[in-house]
Amino acid sequence: MAAEAVIEVEGLAKSFGGRRAVEGLDLRVRRGEIFGFLGPNGSGKTTSIRMLCGLLTPDQGRGTCLGRDLLTDSRAIRREVGYMTQRFGWYEDLSVRENLEFVARMYEVRERQRIVDRTIEELGLTQRQHQLVGGLSGGWKQRLALAACLMHEPRLLLLDEPTAGVDPRARREFWDQIIRLAASGVTVLVSTHYMDEAERCTRLGYIAYGKMLAQGTGTELLERFGVNRLEDVFIEVMKGLKDLR
Amino acid sequence: MSLWSWARFLAIVRKELIQLKRDRLTFAMMIGVPLLQLTLFGYAINNDPKHLPTAVVDADRTEISRSLVAAVQNSGYFHVVWTGERLADADRLIARGQVQFLVHVPAGFTRALVRGEHPALLVEADASDPAASSNAVAAVMQLPKTALRDDLTGPLAASAPATEAFELRVHRRYNPEGTSAYNIVPGLMGVILTMTMIMMTALAVTRETERGTMENLLATPVRPLEVMLGKILPYVAIGNVQVGVILLAAAFLFEVPMVGSLPLLLLLTQAFILANLAVGITISTTARNQMQAMQMTLFFFLPSILLSGFMFPFRGMPVWAQTIGEVLPLTHFLRVVRGILLKGNGALDVWPHLWPLLVFIAAVLALGLTRFRRTLD
Numbered sequence: 373m374a375a376e377a378v379i380e381v382e383g384l385a386k387s388f389g390g391r392r393a394v395e396g397l398d399l400r401v402r403r404g405e406i407f408g409f410l411g412p413n414g415s416g417k418t419t420s421i422r423m424l425c426g427l428l429t430p431d432q433g434r435g436t437c438l439g440r441d442l443l444t445d446s447r448a449i450r451r452e453v454g455y456m457t458q459r460f461g462w463y464e465d466l467s468v469r470e471n472l473e474f475v476a477r478m479y480e481v482r483e484r485q486r487i488v489d490r491t492i493e494e495l496g497l498t499q500r501q502h503q504l505v506g507g508l509s510g511g512w513k514q515r516l517a518l519a520a521c522l523m524h525e526p527r528l529l530l531l532d533e534p535t536a537g538v539d540p541r542a543r544r545e546f547w548d549q550i551i552r553l554a555a556s557g558v559t560v561l562v563s564t565h566y567m568d569e570a571e572r573c574t575r576l577g578y579i580a581y582g583k584m585l586a587q588g589t590g591t592e593l594l595e596r597f598g599v600n601r602l603e604d605v606f607i608e609v610m611k612g613l614k615d616l617r
Numbered sequence: 618m619s620l621w622s623w624a625r626f627l628a629i630v631r632k633e634l635i636q637l638k639r640d641r642l643t644f645a646m647m648i649g650v651p652l653l654q655l656t657l658f659g660y661a662i663n664n665d666p667k668h669l670p671t672a673v674v675d676a677d678r679t680e681i682s683r684s685l686v687a688a689v690q691n692s693g694y695f696h697v698v699w700t701g702e703r704l705a706d707a708d709r710l711i712a713r714g715q716v717q718f719l720v721h722v723p724a725g726f727t728r729a730l731v732r733g734e735h736p737a738l739l740v741e742a743d744a745s746d747p748a749a750s751s752n753a754v755a756a757v758m759q760l761p762k763t764a765l766r767d768d769l770t771g772p773l774a775a776s777a778p779a780t781e782a783f784e785l786r787v788h789r790r791y792n793p794e795g796t797s798a799y800n801i802v803p804g805l806m807g808v809i810l811t812m813t814m815i816m817m818t819a820l821a822v823t824r825e826t827e828r829g830t831m832e833n834l835l836a837t838p839v840r841p842l843e844v845m846l847g848k849i850l851p852y853v854a855i856g857n858v859q860v861g862v863i864l865l866a867a868a869f870l871f872e873v874p875m876v877g878s879l880p881l882l883l884l885l886t887q888a889f890i891l892a893n894l895a896v897g898i899t900i901s902t903t904a905r906n907q908m909q910a911m912q913m914t915l916f917f918f919l920p921s922i923l924l925s926g927f928m929f930p931f932r933g934m935p936v937w938a939q940t941i942g943e944v945l946p947l948t949h950f951l952r953v954v955r956g957i958l959l960k961g962n963g964a965l966d967v968w969p970h971l972w973p974l975l976v977f978i979a980a981v982l983a984l985g986l987t988r989f990r991r992t993l994d
């Protein structure tokens with residue numbers, strides 16, 4: 373496998389008002405990988421992802437994303453990254469189509485009309501394309517948000533709990549799509565609390581209290597902790613943390 | 618990489634317009650507020666300003682005329698800032714609002730006085746702001762009785778009868794009856810625009826932050842200038858609708874005379890609208906939430922109505938207050954509106970009030986741009 377690193381960061385740290393949210397994050401994600409970001413609530417997943425796409429300035433550390441410097445070239449990074457926020461953040465008072473057209477224009481997507489049409493069709497929202505987004509259910513909003521961040525064909529996807537509140541069938545379709553994208557060379561970093569999703573990732577990282585505690589492929593981690601479910605790795609990691617204290 | 622994208626800018630404009638169209642309450646407010654305010658502010662606020670800037674045209678140039686001018690000055694209401702011989706020069710000063718009064722001693726005044734011909738001393742008052750000039754006019758009316766008492770002695774005493782040695786003619790210019798609506802209504806146009814334009818845009822960025830859409834917006838390649846100008850432009854249109862409403866009300870409800878050029882007024886109004894939108898968007902980039910944005914809007918709005926000459930006559934304020942007032946867009950706009958509507962000012966007359974507005978826009982927008990947060994930090 374090509375060892376081209378799409379994300380390569382060292383010692384990223386971020387505090388909010390003196391409280392450490394992320395501490396010394398080292399991360400290396402290669403092209404075409406699906407990197408699963410696991411960790412309890414408040415462990416710093418969202419903060420880490422925001423630093424990777426330039427939405428938060430790290431207090432310490434350095435690194436590159438898509439070969440561009442995190443600190444000095446975040447605008448260029450934004451163009452090529454698809455970021456899906458944890459909290460739905462598109463316009464509720466705009467229709468499905470209006471939102472997608474807005475996003476397409478923001479990224480100056482070529483053949484905008486065709487791309488938007490296709491996206492709506494793939495979403496299965498053709499009938500409801502003129503409905504206001506505020507009236508969509510939570511799951512549908514998630515699907516819309518994912519579709520929105522794919523329109524400009526990003527080379528790196530940063531997905532923050534993309535399937536929270538999505539029904540099982542849509543979740544499976546969603547993951548089939550992620551795997552197809554990865555196969556075509558898109559790199560994916562996805563945070564999740566679902567262990568079945570963790571199993572479909574090529575590599576995993578466990579984060580707690582802002583620290584990356586364990587990293588590796590699923591099988592590596594199962595072996596290292598001598599367990600046979602990824603869920604138990606999670607428990608073991610947390611146990612180890614208690615022992616440390 | 619492009620520094621400016623029309624596509625993104627227009628996408629923002631388009632999005633704001635759609636959101637505005639769907640926000641019925643805001644929409645109703647933008648038309649309702651001007652009408653409500655116009656109805657409420659039907660009264661004048663009185664005051665007694667002193668040391669009003671005055672131009673003196675002394676065409677007589679005698680001991681007597683100088684003594685008259687001194688008496689005018691001594692009344693306390695007038696401050697002679699300009700003396701000259703040509704009436705036309707002084708006329709221009711009053712038209713531009715640089716002086717509020719013009720005292721004219723015609724040639725041959727003393728000769729006529731000595732002959733007992735009862736000559737006339739002319740005082741022109743800029744009454745477009747009646748509250749500011751009424752007391753001064755009352756004071757000048759007393760002059761003929763007292764001014765020359767000490768001068769007309771000896772052989773001249775004969776021409777100083779018990780009553781008045783000369784006649785005083787006061788012309789109230791621009792607003793002969795001193796109707797306060799003439800002053801208030803054009804002023805309200807500025808006040809209403811200040812309030813609504815700043816408030817609307819002040820909420821524009823903070824609203825996105827609160828609804829969580831800012832994170833997505835910032836994650837796109839959009840540039841701060843595109844966001845800021847894109848959010849401003851729709852409100853320029855709204856501002857013009859308000860101007861239309863107010864001007865119609867001024868003409869047909871309050872019957873304010875419209876002496877000057879309407880296109881010129883509309884042109885200058887664009888600069889004023891932009892100045893307010895720049896303030897609003899800059900507040901928007903600084904405030905953390907909508908509550909703060911509203912407070913900051915008030916913080917700007919209050920000095921605007923108090924120190925611009927809308928609430929109190931500008932010349933009646935202490936110097937420090939006038940200095941602050943000179944910076945505020947409303948101050949200049951009030952002079953422009955009154956100048957054009959009531960005095961028929963032309964382009965050259967209003968230029969002194971246009972450039973401060975342009976400087977203000979540039980400075981405030983630049984401040985807003987540096988304050989615009991490109992990250993969520």
Ligand SMILES: Nc1ncnc2c1ncn2[C@@H]1O[C@H](COP(=O)(O)OP(=O)(O)OP(=O)(O)O)[C@@H](O)[C@H]1O
Nearest residue numbers: 388392393411412413414415416417418419420458
């Ligand atoms: N903008 C902020 N201001 C202050 N504190 C913050 C901010 N963002 C995050 N934090 C704090 O940083 C820590 C990490 O938060 P973060 O959102 O990164 O966690 P997370 O792993 O994404 O959690 P979850 O699984 O609940 O989404 C938390 O303690 C949180 O309170």
Ligand SMILES: [Mg+2]
Nearest residue numbers: 417418458532
């Ligand atoms: Mg999170």
